[in-house]
Amino acid sequence: MKTRTCPICGYSLEEEVEYEKSVGFTRAAYPATLEAHFTSVHPDFWSWEQSKRRLGIGLGIVTAVLTGLGLFYVFGIVLHIGQYAETGYLILILVAFVLPIALIHRRGTEHFKAQWQLEGHQF
Ligand SMILES: [Zn+2]
Numbered sequence: 001m002k003t004r005t006c007p008i009c010g011y012s013l014e015e016e017v018e019y020e021k022s023v024g025f026t027r028a029a030y031p032a033t034l035e036a037h038f039t040s041v042h043p044d045f046w047s048w049e050q051s052k053r054r055l056g057i058g059l060g061i062v063t064a065v066l067t068g069l070g071l072f073y074v075f076g077i078v079l080h081i082g083q084y085a086e087t088g089y090l091i092l093i094l095v096a097f098v099l100p101i102a103l104i105h106r107r108g109t110e111h112f113k114a115q116w117q118l119e120g121h122q123f
Helices: 014-022 029-041 043-075 083-118
Strands: none
Touching: 014 029, 029 043, 043 083
């Protein structure tokens, strides 16, 4: 998220982000700019991501629950080890939740990026 460029076409969003900031957006300037760029330039990617968001969250919940149960049964972390390990336990569950969403997002981004380049667009 440090490089403010479009993941699909590589277009620099720096100017737009600065503009959004100047009109009052601060923390959400980049996501807001990215969303505006997606809806106007890559509407097919945007609708794809919207439709996959629910699937990603559903899968995330499943893997998080499985990871939680697995850790619980294999290591008994919550019962036998102290508070510090509980934090690690929660972080692992969080990672298990985010991972499917991140993987789906990455696959989609790569797919649409390849398609974009195939169509001969250049920035
Ligand atoms: Zn773009």
